[in-house]
Amino acid sequence: MKIACVGGGPAGLYFSILMKGVAPSHDVTVYERNPAGSTYGWGVTYSESLLRSLHATDPESARAILDSSVRWDRWDYFRGPRTMSDPEGGEGFGIGRQRLLDLLAERARGLGVRIAYEREIADERELADADLVVAGDGAGSRMRERHAVHFGTEVGVGRNSYVWLGSARAFDSFVFSFEETEHGWIWCYGYPYSPDRSTCVVECAPETWKGLGFDRAREADTLVRLEKIFAGMLDGHPLLGQGDAQGSARWLNFRTVSNRTWRRGNLVLAGDAAHTTHYSIGAGTTLALRDAALLAAALLQGPPLPVALARYERQARSAVRSAQRSARYSSQWYENLPRYTDLPLPQMVLLSKLRGYRLVHHLPPKLCYFTHQAAANTVGRIPRAMRRKAARPIS
Ligand SMILES: Cc1cc2nc3c(=O)[nH]c(=O)nc-3n(C[C@H](O)[C@H](O)[C@H](O)COP(=O)(O)OP(=O)(O)OC[C@H]3O[C@@H](n4cnc5c(N)ncnc54)[C@H](O)[C@@H]3O)c2cc1C
Structure with missing residues (x-):
């Protein structure tokens, strides 16, 4: 199979690794418009669950990513003169975006993937001899925009x-x-x-x-x-900073991308090209890597291609749905921040941790805080199965 991946971000590179790793006879090329070693952004966060899934799909990439990551297990807060430390904030990992891409590119090349840097693809017809074109070209995907009506693309622009x-x-x-x-x-x-x-x-x-x-x-x-x-x-x-050529800071408004369908013939969307989630939940890279794994798994289950792509879309979409919901609530929490700033810092912190849940946005903040505390105090008496149900995000 001849596969072209447009975009050398996490989605495109990881997909190329998984396809070539399992089926070396595939001819896989990644086209990246930027030169090698140049990307936007700084570091990205991820959780242990991502490491577990990477270990299951490509242990070598997982080990390399962990070796280049930094880990923390505490959250600290500042608000004016007040500070607070939360030792139960939870564990997290960070890795430089450039480092992550370098590791993935090295692994991909080692498996025989061709990476064509400084090669911008404006139109999938440039790749007419490919059996499959994966659009991993990010939130502003040109592959997707050319067929925005077919994909049913919607883009919501954040206020902040x-x-x-x-x-x-x-x-x-x-x-x-x-x-x-x-x-x-x-x-x-x-x-x-x-x-x-x-x-x-x-x-x-x-x-x-x-x-x-x-x-x-x-x-x-x-x-x-x-x-x-x-x-x-x-x-x-x-x-x-990483300012532009005019010396201005790169202030932006976040764009939430969603699509009614993720496939058109042999063209399929993955990662940010298919969906974005507000940066405040730190999930976009994880979801891009997950799309890559689901797409590779669906294709490796066998032809015909339309069936494999439909399988991928079904599975990946359901993983993304709850993340997009939490991301929407999370961005709303920040857009309504003054609603919470009169609370004592520990109360504000607790509500910030619950910001992915609908109830936080509807109950008066103090009532929400005390309701949560009352529930937390009685939770020890609630049977485990009910507790699991109660812990599900509210949709
Ligand atoms: C402020 C901020 C903070 C974030 N923090 C986190 C975080 O902590 N954790 C996390 O998981 N996620 C985070 N994200 C999200 C994360 O960066 C993205 O979700 C992730 O990079 C998506 O990967 P991707 O491969 O789909 O796209 P991208 O990483 O955007 O890669 C797309 C690639 O395609 C290339 N390209 C574009 N068009 C073309 C073309 N026509 N031809 C050839 N190449 C092309 C681009 O140059 C780029 O290299 C953050 C995002 C923002 C904005």
């Missing part, structure tokens, strides 16, 4: 502005900082992804963004201003 930054401070935990300015609240979360670097994602409402002058400021000035605002969290360490 965000910027994806790095920091020269290597945190030893997952850190949140919520700060009030004369123009409203602005917040940041950060986590380490290497021994000397962390990711910091900063977000605020559009009024705050304009009020603080970020719509006009050059990146260098933006970073200085943000370093002052988040001084407690950064402890004197600089923020690092």
Whole structure:
């Protein structure tokens, strides 16, 4: 089978690894528009469950990813002069996005995948001799946009502005900082992804963004201003930017992509091209890798191709559905942040951890907090099966 993957992100690269690893006779090429070693963003988080699934599908990639990752098991919070540490925040892992792509590319090449860098594919007709074209070309997928009506693409644009930054401070935990300015609240979360670097994602409402002058400021000035605002969290360490050619910071509004169908003939969508989930749940890379695994498994079960692609879409879509729901609630929680900022910090923190659940958005915050605490105090008396049911996200 001749397979073309458009996009050398996690989805395209991991899919190529799994196909070539199991069936070396396949002819697999990944086309990536950027040069090798250049990508956007800083580090990404993932959980232990991703490591477990990677181990099941390609143990060599799983080991390499774990070896290059940083682990934490505590969450820390800053809000003005108040701080709080949550030792039960949970375990997490971070890895540099570039490092992840380098590892996947190395593994893919080792298995015989061709990676054509600096090769942008504008139209799948350029790949007419391929039996299968995988569109792993990210949230702004050109492959998908050309057939947006067929795919039934919907793109929702978030209200808040965000910027994806790095920091020269290597945190030893997952850190949140919520700060009030004369123009409203602005917040940041950060986590380490290497021994000397962390990711910091900063977000605020559009009024705050304009009020603080970020719509006009050059990146260098933006970073200085943000370093002052988040001084407690950064402890004197600089923020690092990835500004554009004009020297402006890359503020964006998050785009939630969904599609009615993920396939058209021999063209199939995977990863962000098929779906995006708000960055505040840190799941996009995990879902892209999961799509890759499900697509490879569906194809390896055998032809005909349309049946395999339908199988893939069915399985991957159901995995994505609940993540997109949680992501929607999570982004709403942040868009309504002032609803929670009058609460004592521990109460606000608890509600932030429940933000993927619908009830948090409908109950008055204090009532929600005390209801949760009352339930938590009696949970020991509830039979285990009922507890599992109660723990399911509310849809
Ligand atoms: C601020 C922020 C923070 C995030 N944090 C996390 C996190 O902590 N954890 C997590 O799991 N996820 C996170 N994500 C999401 C994650 O980055 C994406 O979900 C993930 O990268 C999707 O992988 P992908 O392979 O589908 O697409 P991408 O990683 O976007 O890769 C697509 C590739 O295709 C290439 N390409 C595009 N068009 C073409 C073309 N026409 N021809 C050839 N090549 C092309 C691009 O250059 C790119 O290399 C975050 C996202 C944002 C915005």
